[in-house]
Every structure is written in C-alpha cells, then in structure tokens.
Amino acid sequence: MVRAALFLDVQLDIEILGIGRSGLDRKDSCTLEAVGKHLTYFVILDGGFVFLRAQVLDSCRPPEELFSTGDTKEGWQLICKLIRALERNDVRSLQRPIEAGSGPSGFVIDY
DSSP, X not given: OHHHHHHHHHHHOOEEEEEEOOTTSXXXXXXXXXXXSSEEEEEEEETTEEEEEEEEXXXXXXXXXXXXEESXXXXXXXXXXXXXXXXXXXXXXXXXXXXXXOGGGOEEEOO
C-alpha cells in the first residue's frame, strides 16, 4: 500500500490524505485515501482483497466501488493503472459506463 501511495503521489501528483484504519476496523484492514483532479479515491485492503472506491470531489454521496482484486503485486499494479487512467482522461463523473483510455491500456466500468 505504501508503494502504491508513493506511485500516486510522485508519478501522478495525487495528494495522499492518509493511510490507516479506523479503530473499529479489523486488524488486517487498511485504507489509503487520496485526492485527484476530480475524484477522491479510497483504496481499501481487507481480508486478502483490494477494493477501489471513489467519489466526486465535494460530493455528499458515499464512495462507489469501482473495482476489486486480490492482494497481489499484479492487483496493486492494476489498481494504480486504473487510477492513472481515470486521472489522465479527466473523468469527472461516476455515472456508468465509465470510460478511461482506449486500447489495451484503457478501462470500461459498466456495473
């Protein structure tokens, strides 16, 4: 998670708000909160899985889950690539379908 935070901060200029967990969360869970150009990202590590949730900046709606994957090197790389695609393509809304990029490096979220 710390490597992902460094990548987001250094490579994508995304501000990291914090890494930690609530006192009520399980001991093996952790959340990375970061702010991009138009979205706030929540990367949640919980029970061997990584979840990416996001919400539009200044929105009162709860974060929406965009993607989940296993807690593996490849899973973390995929989460970082998805955030990079969302930022580079100036995604401003979480209305489905969300399209970020094209070709083999693009993502479409349609659920």
